[in-house]
Amino acid sequence: EAGVAQSPRYKIIEKRQSVAFWCNPISGHATLYWYQQILGQGPKLLIQFQNNGVVDDSQLPKDRFSAERLKGVDSTLKIQPAKLEDSAVYLCASSFSGTNNSPLHFGNGTRLTVT
């Protein structure tokens, strides 16, 4: 079974620029998550999709972050404009059903550095 695919692996941008990350979940997984992990901290959920609908985006800074999941499969996360504090690893995860017993599978992440 192919895992969760993310690209790019690394991205360096200047503050106020925009950036986009892409995620392809495991085939058949209905639930997709974007987490932000700042160095030395645990992952923090930004947004959660069930199929192509948003379930939870309560911690997404909506003035600068946006995300979509086209046709309930791939997803993109965008930051515009970026701030220095957005430097982090952005992890995409998917699960089969999104139930409490359905484990999350993480991609390798995108490491973003904002200078």
Next chain:
Amino acid sequence: QKEVEQNSGPLSVPEGAIASLNCTYSDRGSQSFFWYRQYSGKSPELIMSIYSNGDKEDGRFTAQLNKASQYVSLLIRDSQPSDSATYLCAVILGGTSYGKLTFGQGTILTVHP
């Protein structure tokens, strides 16, 4: 109070010893608890899940859950240098749905030969 809090590290143990990692959570209604391991520069990987009070064993790993005390722990027996990693406690807090995980800040474990 943080929703999920882990004992501050880093934790250093000699090879062959028992490593004990602890986690407390704030929401008494929480039902699902997980331990993830994260190697440096890698993504988190699930190593244990526990849903009922008591112990759950899987090889060298034992998860312990005490809902009355709002406490979950992970014991690693016969620790190996390859166990050196950050261990993340994750909880599905009460009232949340669709498997939303809330993570602790992680505990760095170093197993030295």
